[in-house]
Amino acid sequence: MQIAKVRGTVVGTQKDPSMRGVKLLLVQLVDEEGNSLPKYEVAADSVGAGVDEWVLVTCGSAARQIPGNEQRPLDAVIVAIIDTIHVEDRLIYGKKDQYR
Amino acid sequence: MQIAKVRGTVVGTQKDPSMRGVKLLLVQLVDEEGNSLPKYEVAADSVGAGVDEWVLVTCGSAARQIPGNEQRPLDAVIVAIIDTIHVEDRLIYGKKDQYR
Amino acid sequence: MQIAKVRGTVVGTQKDPSMRGVKLLLVQLVDEEGNSLPKYEVAADSVGAGVDEWVLVTCGSAARQIPGNEQRPLDAVIVAIIDTIHVEDRLIYGKKDQYR
Amino acid sequence: MQIAKVRGTVVGTQKDPSMRGVKLLLVQLVDEEGNSLPKYEVAADSVGAGVDEWVLVTCGSAARQIPGNEQRPLDAVIVAIIDTIHVEDRLIYGKKDQYR
Amino acid sequence: MQIAKVRGTVVGTQKDPSMRGVKLLLVQLVDEEGNSLPKYEVAADSVGAGVDEWVLVTCGSAARQIPGNEQRPLDAVIVAIIDTIHVEDRLIYGKKDQYR
Numbered sequence: 001m002q003i004a005k006v007r008g009t010v011v012g013t014q015k016d017p018s019m020r021g022v023k024l025l026l027v028q029l030v031d032e033e034g035n036s037l038p039k040y041e042v043a044a045d046s047v048g049a050g051v052d053e054w055v056l057v058t059c060g061s062a063a064r065q066i067p068g069n070e071q072r073p074l075d076a077v078i079v080a081i082i083d084t085i086h087v088e089d090r091l092i093y094g095k096k097d098q099y100r
Numbered sequence: 101m102q103i104a105k106v107r108g109t110v111v112g113t114q115k116d117p118s119m120r121g122v123k124l125l126l127v128q129l130v131d132e133e134g135n136s137l138p139k140y141e142v143a144a145d146s147v148g149a150g151v152d153e154w155v156l157v158t159c160g161s162a163a164r165q166i167p168g169n170e171q172r173p174l175d176a177v178i179v180a181i182i183d184t185i186h187v188e189d190r191l192i193y194g195k196k197d198q199y200r
Numbered sequence: 201m202q203i204a205k206v207r208g209t210v211v212g213t214q215k216d217p218s219m220r221g222v223k224l225l226l227v228q229l230v231d232e233e234g235n236s237l238p239k240y241e242v243a244a245d246s247v248g249a250g251v252d253e254w255v256l257v258t259c260g261s262a263a264r265q266i267p268g269n270e271q272r273p274l275d276a277v278i279v280a281i282i283d284t285i286h287v288e289d290r291l292i293y294g295k296k297d298q299y300r
Numbered sequence: 301m302q303i304a305k306v307r308g309t310v311v312g313t314q315k316d317p318s319m320r321g322v323k324l325l326l327v328q329l330v331d332e333e334g335n336s337l338p339k340y341e342v343a344a345d346s347v348g349a350g351v352d353e354w355v356l357v358t359c360g361s362a363a364r365q366i367p368g369n370e371q372r373p374l375d376a377v378i379v380a381i382i383d384t385i386h387v388e389d390r391l392i393y394g395k396k397d398q399y400r
Numbered sequence: 401m402q403i404a405k406v407r408g409t410v411v412g413t414q415k416d417p418s419m420r421g422v423k424l425l426l427v428q429l430v431d432e433e434g435n436s437l438p439k440y441e442v443a444a445d446s447v448g449a450g451v452d453e454w455v456l457v458t459c460g461s462a463a464r465q466i467p468g469n470e471q472r473p474l475d476a477v478i479v480a481i482i483d484t485i486h487v488e489d490r491l492i493y494g495k496k497d498q499y500r
Contacts, residue, residue: 116247116266126285161260172262
């Protein structure tokens, strides 16, 4: 999985019928320090992520393991909102409101 | 999924029989501002996309989730025509005739 | 799918038994103008492609959708010989003998 | 598979229910000499790997071959802790406590 | 598939049980002239390849098409030892002892 920041939304009305009801977020891939990488994904959101949150993105056939996505032509999905990243016991990232 | 602009068509008559009737579009991958990336895909069209439209492209086994494609050797498919892209609440892209 | 030019052949006799009878072609990936990209694939040929022809290459699990390949450890296959590529209504590529 | 060094952990509580109980490690991909590559993965740990250990990471649908992961939206998993790497009969890497 | 040279071996004893008995080779990807590319794979060997031999490597779910690998978390496997590579009718590579 890759770490990404949610940046926005992508909307399309003329689409494969199976894509109805899928919320698509534009996420920017980042390295483990949060520096933007020159890569993005348009990923289906299954966890209620919002702009600026750090999320985990899964790519490939795994995207269809989320209940409801089994028959959808998705190749990227957000599987978790990240609370903390520790590298060698240092806290690299902590979600401010992670305890709500 | 990746954002792409439709640029043209690819036609071949000598092909795997399962590829008959598949409309293949040449799409240029772009970043979220619409700047061309040095990557393209030849993707099966399932939504009636036309040249210059911005579309969402799905790659990998997900391409075979589109009804009719289940048995086809496809690794890229257009799953939606994009109407709008919002990044941090700014409208980055709006399809001109998105309301027709 | 990616556009590629057939450049040659790869032969190996000591191989997984399921690979017997598979014709393997070395194909160079090109951009939509035909400029060589620094990427190649060794792809199974299922359409009778020859050296210098432009072909469409499918990668990943889709390679096993070709009849006869279902059980083979293939991750790339030629699915069509390209006749024409149009970009924004210009003919970018035309196979010389496409009407034979 | 790729060689990687375990660098830390990633934790998220708001996630797809199937991700509960999955230990996610941040691993840095390295070349065969151990030089860091500008790539990382957040991989599910199935072998009890710890920080600084060299591990083997499998990506893609193979990640769901690990018992318990079959239905999880995972695209990367640690499948082994590396003991030794030999290149042309030289020992390139040896895990210090590999015999415990 | 990609062309690679076998460079060495990778051994790990603490691993997913399904990985027992799998011989893992470190292979360096090369271009069609044999020049090293900055990419390697740790691939399961199913054909008895040795150091310095040129091999064909298959990646992704295809790696599980090899008998015995169906349930293993593998994403790369050696499917053939290369005897010859011809590019535009020139012999680019010939395995010295290919007739033994």
